[in-house]
Amino acid sequence: MARFSRQKELIGTLVIYFLVALGAAGPVRGEQKCLICHGKTDHHKIEATGRRVSLYIDTSVIAASVHAGKKCTDCHADIVDIPHKTVAKVNCRRCHYSGNPVGAPQGEMYDQYEHSVHGLEVGRGNRKAPVCQDCHGSHDVLRHDLPQSKFYRQSIPRTCGTCHLDIYATYRESVHGSAVELGNTDSPVCTSCHGEHNIERPDLLDSRVSPIHVTETCSGCHGPMGVVAKYGIKTDRIATFEESFHGVAQLMENMMVANCASCHGYHDIRSQVDPKSSINPANIPGTCGKEGCHPEASARFTSGRIHIDPSSEESGFLYYISRGFLVLTVSVLAGLFIFIILDLFRRAKAARGQK
Amino acid sequence: MTDSSNPAESKRESLISELAEDIVQDAATIAEPDEDRLEQVDEMTAEARRRLSFEVSVLLNEAVTKLSPGRAYEERKETPQRTFQRFGVNFRLQHALMFVSVIILIITGMPLKFPELAISKFIIIDLLGGLQNSTLIHRVGAVGLIIVGVWHLFYITFSRDGRRDFFLMMPRPKDIKNFFQTLLYFFGRRPSPPKFGRFSFIEKFDYWAVYWGMVIMIGSGLIMWFKEWFPKYLFDIGREAHSDEGLLATLAIVIWHFYNVHFNPDVFPMSWVWWHGKLTEDEMKHHHPLEYAEIMESQSARIVEEKLKVADTEEATE
Numbered sequence A: 001m002a003r004f005s006r007q008k009e010l011i012g013t014l015v016i017y018f019l020v021a022l023g024a025a026g027p028v029r030g031e032q033k034c035l036i037c038h039g040k041t042d043h044h045k046i047e048a049t050g051r052r053v054s055l056y057i058d059t060s061v062i063a064a065s066v067h068a069g070k071k072c073t074d075c076h077a078d079i080v081d082i083p084h085k086t087v088a089k090v091n092c093r094r095c096h097y098s099g100n101p102v103g104a105p106q107g108e109m110y111d112q113y114e115h116s117v118h119g120l121e122v123g124r125g126n127r128k129a130p131v132c133q134d135c136h137g138s139h140d141v142l143r144h145d146l147p148q149s150k151f152y153r154q155s156i157p158r159t160c161g162t163c164h165l166d167i168y169a170t171y172r173e174s175v176h177g178s179a180v181e182l183g184n185t186d187s188p189v190c191t192s193c194h195g196e197h198n199i200e201r202p203d204l205l206d207s208r209v210s211p212i213h214v215t216e217t218c219s220g221c222h223g224p225m226g227v228v229a230k231y232g233i234k235t236d237r238i239a240t241f242e243e244s245f246h247g248v249a250q251l252m253e254n255m256m257v258a259n260c261a262s263c264h265g266y267h268d269i270r271s272q273v274d275p276k277s278s279i280n281p282a283n284i285p286g287t288c289g290k291e292g293c294h295p296e297a298s299a300r301f302t303s304g305r306i307h308i309d310p311s312s313e314e315s316g317f318l319y320y321i322s323r324g325f326l327v328l329t330v331s332v333l334a335g336l337f338i339f340i341i342l343d344l345f346r347r348a349k350a351a352r353g354q355k
Numbered sequence B: 001m002t003d004s005s006n007p008a009e010s011k012r013e014s015l016i017s018e019l020a021e022d023i024v025q026d027a028a029t030i031a032e033p034d035e036d037r038l039e040q041v042d043e044m045t046a047e048a049r050r051r052l053s054f055e056v057s058v059l060l061n062e063a064v065t066k067l068s069p070g071r072a073y074e075e076r077k078e079t080p081q082r083t084f085q086r087f088g089v090n091f092r093l094q095h096a097l098m099f100v101s102v103i104i105l106i107i108t109g110m111p112l113k114f115p116e117l118a119i120s121k122f123i124i125i126d127l128l129g130g131l132q133n134s135t136l137i138h139r140v141g142a143v144g145l146i147i148v149g150v151w152h153l154f155y156i157t158f159s160r161d162g163r164r165d166f167f168l169m170m171p172r173p174k175d176i177k178n179f180f181q182t183l184l185y186f187f188g189r190r191p192s193p194p195k196f197g198r199f200s201f202i203e204k205f206d207y208w209a210v211y212w213g214m215v216i217m218i219g220s221g222l223i224m225w226f227k228e229w230f231p232k233y234l235f236d237i238g239r240e241a242h243s244d245e246g247l248l249a250t251l252a253i254v255i256w257h258f259y260n261v262h263f264n265p266d267v268f269p270m271s272w273v274w275w276h277g278k279l280t281e282d283e284m285k286h287h288h289p290l291e292y293a294e295i296m297e298s299q300s301a302r303i304v305e306e307k308l309k310v311a312d313t314e315e316a317t318e
Helices: A002-024 A026-038 A059-064 A109-115 A117-123 A132-136 A153-161 A165-173 A175-181 A190-194 A214-222 A227-231 A237-243 A245-251 A260-264 A284-288 A317-354 B007-031 B035-067 B069-078 B089-113 B118-127 B131-158 B160-169 B173-186 B201-225 B232-263 B281-287 B289-317
Strands: A044-046 A052-054 B083-085 B278-280
Touching: A109 A117, A153 A165, A153 A175, A153 A190, A165 A175, A190 A214, A214 A227, A214 A237, A214 A260, A237 A245, A317 B173, A317 B232, B083 B281, B089 B118, B089 B131, B089 B160, B089 B232, B118 B131, B131 B160, B131 B201, B160 B201, B173 B201, B201 B232, B278 B281, B281 B289
Parallel strands: none
Antiparallel strands: A044 A052, B083 B278
């Protein structure tokens, strides 16, 4: 009796195991349905232009991505029949909306993206403008801290460069780009200056790279607490700029004056020892003499240090002029003030004496 | 008691009755109306009334005279205060152009020294409509100041008054002495301040401070205006000097010059010398006693000379 029941128990357990296995294999079965066609390495279509497009899907790529375990139709929700003729572009917002029940990450990115230059272009119907998957990848979305990710810090320039190829070429040769290529993690990549989901046209005032905000953006690294101190680069450059006439004019909301990028360039910023640099001593007259700035600029006009701080002893003669005026102003005004006070006291005394 | 033949007592009684009679007589004269005394009281009352009405009418008269502008003007005309022309039209016009220029320069220049202040942004952006306008207005003021500078150089070279005043403006050892004498006066070690001539050491300091300021401000300003002609390091020095001297000059004007010509108890709320250029005789005696004495001497000498001349001509005619 007991033995029979043990056998029964065993069979029951096995049945349950089988059912569980069957249940767990459900999605696999669904995927396998898709893979009947898309699992074949030579599955392809011929576009109207005659281009051969492979439709083979490597499931290991999805398994390694952040979306491992999702079904094909979780994203490709428009596909209900097999075989299907077309497939719509995936809408990531199906899951990535705030308060979603599946725990897909969601912040302000969507709202920011909608107002960014890319989002606005998409909204305007520009088919070339990037949507989520153009930057984040489609089947191969990875966490940004993985070196294989399209959003791993060192890979960002290449990701942006798929569309902005000429800028990428310029940037790679710049002091920032070459440092990134060499594996420096402090050097800025595209998103360090332009932002990520909130990239805006540089001629919009809100943009991080607009003339009025570019100083602020550069000051993140080149400011008083900036990371550049680590590399022996001076951190007073922002302060000296703000004291200069250009800086003062910028505070007065004048858009015509030079900001950091006007002289140093932006994608092509180079060290001043680089002969190609816009701030190489040989090139400075040309840089200052740009049309709309100082066309009369000569080598004489530009002879002298640019970022100069009168309150630092390194500035030489200028420092002594500045100190001299400080001493003169304080002593003269103190003297005059004391003279006035003494005069008033004497008058008061005389007035009392007369009474 | 009935037997009161005591001689001492009878004497006492007679004395008392005598006193009593005296008192009764005196009282009678007071009680009865005395014609003479009544007259006296009437006279006194009348006198008081007359005096009171006189005083009131005098007071009223004075009040009416003082409050009536026409009368006061006539009175002043009757007793004109002697005035001395301290500054001529030429000099006053120089001063006027200078202060108009300097006010323009301070309003458009000082905000750039303190650009982070809200008031600076208000003046440049909201009031003047941006940096391009404010720098243009600053250059207009600068032209005004340069004109004053050149004008003044011509004035002290070619005008007789200008040459005389420039010569008198030269610092002398007496000025240092006067400075220490003034300090002694301030500390009560001297009964009176030192006596000044046409220009006191204070006025000389003011003049040479402006002279120095003009040289620095116009020089550095021109370097910045025509910066393309100059090397960058000269521009930096010019900018530093312009900014620092500008602040020094502004503070000196607001604190020192405004005390002397506005807030000083003698002249508050403002001395009008910049407008009419005149000093009264009292002011001359008080502030420039040596110059006053000189003028008086030369005038009396002239009078004597004229009289001598008259006498000479009279002699000659005779």
